[in-house]
Amino acid sequence: MDxxxxxxxxxxxxxxxxxxxxxxxxxxxxxxSGKTRVLTHRIAWLNQVEGVSPFSILAVTFTNKAAGxxxxxxxELLNSSIGPMWxxxxxxxxxxxxxxxxKEAKLPQAFQILDSEDQKRMVQRSIRGLDxxxxxxxxxxxxxxxxxxxxxxxxxEHIRDEGDPTELQLIQIYxxxxxxxxxxxxxxxxxxxxxxxxxxxxxxxxxxxxQQRFQHVLVDEFQxxxxxQYAWLRLLAGQHSSIFAVGDDDQSIYGWRGAKVENILNxxxxxxxxxxxxxxxxxxxxxxxxxxxxxxxxxxxxxLGKNLxxxxxxxxxxTFYSAYNEGDEANFVIERVMDHINTGGSRSETAILYRSxxxxxxxxxxxxxSGLPYRVYGGMRFFERMEIKDALAYMRLMSLADDxxxxxxxxxxxxxxxxxxxxxxxxxxxxxxxxxxxxxxAEILAANALKGRASKAVGEFMKLIIKLRQETADxxxxxxxxxxxxxxxxxxxxxxxxxxxxxxxxxxxxELVGAASTPPEVPDDMPDxxxxxxxxxxxxxxxxxxxxxxxxxxVQLMTLHSAKGLEFPVVFITGMEQGLFPSQRSIExxxxxxxxxxxxxxxxxxxxxxxxxxxAEHRRLYGKDHFSAxxxxxxxxxxEHLQEIRPRMNVxxxxxxTPQRKAATVRDDNKTGxxxxxxxxxxxxxxxxxxxxxxQGAHARVFVNFESVGSKxxxxxxxxxxxxxxx
DNA sequence: TTCTTACCTCTTTTT
DNA sequence: GAGGTAAGAA
Numbered sequence: 001m002d003x004x005x006x007x008x009x010x011x012x013x014x015x016x017x018x019x020x021x022x023x024x025x026x027x028x029x030x031x032x033s034g035k036t037r038v039l040t041h042r043i044a045w046l047n048q049v050e051g052v053s054p055f056s057i058l059a060v061t062f063t064n065k066a067a068g069x070x071x072x073x074x075x076e077l078l079n080s081s082i083g084p085m086w087x088x089x090x091x092x093x094x095x096x097x098x099x100x101x102x103k104e105a106k107l108p109q110a111f112q113i114l115d116s117e118d119q120k121r122m123v124q125r126s127i128r129g130l131d132x133x134x135x136x137x138x139x140x141x142x143x144x145x146x147x148x149x150x151x152x153x154x155x156x157e158h159i160r161d162e163g164d165p166t167e168l169q170l171i172q173i174y175x176x177x178x179x180x181x182x183x184x185x186x187x188x189x190x191x192x193x194x195x196x197x198x199x200x201x202x203x204x205x206x207x208x209x210x211q212q213r214f215q216h217v218l219v220d221e222f223q224x225x226x227x228x229q230y231a232w233l234r235l236l237a238g239q240h241s242s243i244f245a246v247g248d249d250d251q252s253i254y255g256w257r258g259a260k261v262e263n264i265l266n267x268x269x270x271x272x273x274x275x276x277x278x279x280x281x282x283x284x285x286x287x288x289x290x291x292x293x294x295x296x297x298x299x300x301x302x303x304l305g306k307n308l309x310x311x312x313x314x315x316x317x318x319t320f321y322s323a324y325n326e327g328d329e330a331n332f333v334i335e336r337v338m339d340h341i342n343t344g345g346s347r348s349e350t351a352i353l354y355r356s357x358x359x360x361x362x363x364x365x366x367x368x369x370s371g372l373p374y375r376v377y378g379g380m381r382f383f384e385r386m387e388i389k390d391a392l393a394y395m396r397l398m399s400l401a402d403d404x405x406x407x408x409x410x411x412x413x414x415x416x417x418x419x420x421x422x423x424x425x426x427x428x429x430x431x432x433x434x435x436x437x438x439x440x441x442a443e444i445l446a447a448n449a450l451k452g453r454a455s456k457a458v459g460e461f462m463k464l465i466i467k468l469r470q471e472t473a474d475x476x477x478x479x480x481x482x483x484x485x486x487x488x489x490x491x492x493x494x495x496x497x498x499x500x501x502x503x504x505x506x507x508x509x510x511e512l513v514g515a516a517s518t519p520p521e522v523p524d525d526m527p528d529x530x531x532x533x534x535x536x537x538x539x540x541x542x543x544x545x546x547x548x549x550x551x552x553x554x555v556q557l558m559t560l561h562s563a564k565g566l567e568f569p570v571v572f573i574t575g576m577e578q579g580l581f582p583s584q585r586s587i588e589x590x591x592x593x594x595x596x597x598x599x600x601x602x603x604x605x606x607x608x609x610x611x612x613x614x615x616a617e618h619r620r621l622y623g624k625d626h627f628s629a630x631x632x633x634x635x636x637x638x639x640e641h642l643q644e645i646r647p648r649m650n651v652x653x654x655x656x657x658t659p660q661r662k663a664a665t666v667r668d669d670n671k672t673g674x675x676x677x678x679x680x681x682x683x684x685x686x687x688x689x690x691x692x693x694x695x696q697g698a699h700a701r702v703f704v705n706f707e708s709v710g711s712k713x714x715x716x717x718x719x720x721x722x723x724x725x726x727x
Numbered sequence: 728t729t730c731t732t733a734c735c736t737c738t739t740t741t742t
Numbered sequence: 743g744a745g746g747t748a749a750g751a752a
Contacts, residue, residue, distance in 0.1 A: 062741090062742065063741090063742075064742080089742065090742075091742050092742090115742095116741080116742090135736095138736095140737090189741090189742055190742090192742090193742095253740075254740075254741080256739075256740065257740080257741070257742085355739070355740080356738085356739050356740075357739080357740085358738075358739090378740090378741090412728095415728080415729070415730095417728065417729090418728090419728045419729075420728085421728085422728095541742080542742095543742095559739080559740065560740080561739080561740045561741075562740085562741085583739065583740095585739080586739090599740085621738090622737080622738060
């Protein structure tokens with residue numbers, strides 16, 4: 001058989017991985033070493049050379065984008081559809097499993113998926129139901145707790161009682177929340193995985209079937225798996241399947257949401273006879289960029305260790321620019337983007353990366369002024385918009401009336417006279433009877449327990465849902481959506497809002513009709529699923545693109561996290577400031593800086609030809625002023641690879657004038673001799689920058705951002721600060 | 728009940 | 743700076 005189309009484009013190590021015998025395999029794949037290529041070619045090899053049926057192959061990734069890309073590339077290689085092969089995200093495949101086996105999973109057939117916002121509301125409802133003070137038990141925190149436990153595979157009853165009252169209360173909230181979810185037939189993201197795992201584990205027959213079926217399990221981005229995902233993999237792979245894991249411990253950047261790099265280290269123990277292959281040859285970046293990345297990541301301990309190399313030459317040095325403020329930083333970036341375009345490059349070859357989404361605003365404003373088209377990744381996505389979620393709530397209620405979150409959302413949107421008081425009565429009745437809001441409403445109405453007006457409104461609402469369900473039963477999905485937004489009153493409601501926002505909402509609602517005209521593909525193994533449920537699940541699992549015009553040639557803006565897996569000829573990493581990147585939080589918690597460094601490593605290795613690192617000495621963020629030293633990561637890149645550009649002296653410094661003047665007043669008042677922005681040295685904490693002040697005379701305190709220990713308030717009278725320079 | 732306003736907190740990353 | 747909540751007015 002001719003296998004050249006599978007092997008010809010591969011180097012020795014890649015080929016070794018692709019053609020390896022059955023058995024556990026761990027591929028340590030460095031950035032840009034062709035890991036997706038190895039994965040897809042492995043699948044092609046298994047199918048075309050080893051004769052493995054697509055039916056027996058499962059390949060899993062983290063993002064929809066990666067899954068989609070894998071699917072496309074495999075189809076290209078096989079020159080046919082992937083058919084019954086399971087290729088998708090952990091969440092997508094778990095969802096598929098639960099739809100197929102909803103009975104065994106003890107879920108209603110039309111179970112609904114809660115996105116993060118739905119989940120937060122559900123948690124909030126549970127907290128209120130327990131009569132707890134929301135300021136003491138913020139829904140956000142409780143939600144994080146619940147998700148963290150689920151990611152560990154823990155149910156409330158599994159959590160060890162340490163006698164900590166805070167934790168005990170959180171466990172109670174978790175319990176109440178889970179009860180509410182089960183009652184409503186709602187499943188959150190973490191639950192998809194946990195429920196699938198439990199169902200598989202507790203059903204010998206199912207387990208046997210799937211373990212026998214999936215002879216080959218392939219995982220991408222293995223370093224990002226959390227406890228439950230790893231357990232899921234181990235259970236599915238069983239004793240006899242071949243597991244093929246591709247990952248890079250240096251690119252583990254999701255520790256904060258439970259990812260365990262340790263899974264890579266434990267792999268060889270858990271799968272005896274594991275063969276490890278390293279891919280260190282990089283096909284993406286210049287020698288300079290790789291050397292910088294290698295040096296940077298060397299500062300981390302606990303690495304498996306690897307060194308990227310290339311033979312394409314060193315290329316340009318990395319440029320470092322220290323701007324006066326974020327506006328200056330943005331202008332510098334834009335000028336360099338313009339340079340790139342003027343020398344024949346395209347806009348989409350440039351990417352501007354940042355640590356947090358809040359940083360994008362200034363960049364966007366500057367890009368807008370310069371007339372450069374750009375595209376921002378992240379932020380609000382289509383199916384997360386308020387008006388879209390309103391419409392989806394109606395659709396979800398039509399599919400499953402017990403969905404309490406959708407009930408609460410739709411019941412008075414548009415306003416129909418069902419206020420807090422009425423809703424409160426319904427909630428209480430539901431809680432007491434242990435039934436859904438829908439169910440409780442019906443009983444309250446039957447018992448005539450509401451005042452005339454409220455009673456009428458609730459009755460009309462319920463009739464509306466039933467009527468919508470009947471009227472749309474035989475409609476195509478898009479006509480259905482059109483009918484719903486029209487007859488629910490949502491469209492009219494938003495049309496009344498004459499502002500730009502209102503107009504945009506109306507447009508989005510109309511776009512939802514368009515989205516429904518191309519419903520998602522339902523795999524053959526989920527025959528029970530209605531097009532409506534398929535559409536709703538898809539909306540939750542793939543919240544859609546954020547802002548469009550993908551086809552247009554534009555500058556790419558995104559966080560460092562969302563840049564993982566991508567590559568660009570020209571990359572800017574902005575906000576290279578101590579306290580921002582690495583973030584203040586990571587500096588304060590020991591051991592967290594390593595993950596930030598890996599994030600930086602990810603950013604650096606995105607660049608193919610040219611990398612720019614920029615910082616702003618002064619930045620306004622969240623309405624506060626920050627004066628920062630350069631990120632420590634800058635100093636961890638060997639200076640021979642760095643070329644520092646000095647700011648031009650004729651640039652005005654408007655942002656600096658206000659704090660300076662303010663500081664001047666302080667100087668007169670408290671005679672500290674210090675100004676905001678000034679460099680100082682403390683005998684214990686080392687060097688830092690004054691970022692704020694407070695009080696006068698003997699009580700005067702200054703806020704100093706120290707490079708080594710972060711920001712601290714110091715009383716002038718005791719601090720004994722040594723002044724290093726004037727601001 | 729609904730709409731408006733003032734105040735408060737909380738700021739990373741996302742399936 | 744935004745988003746959410748609470749309180750007050752129509």
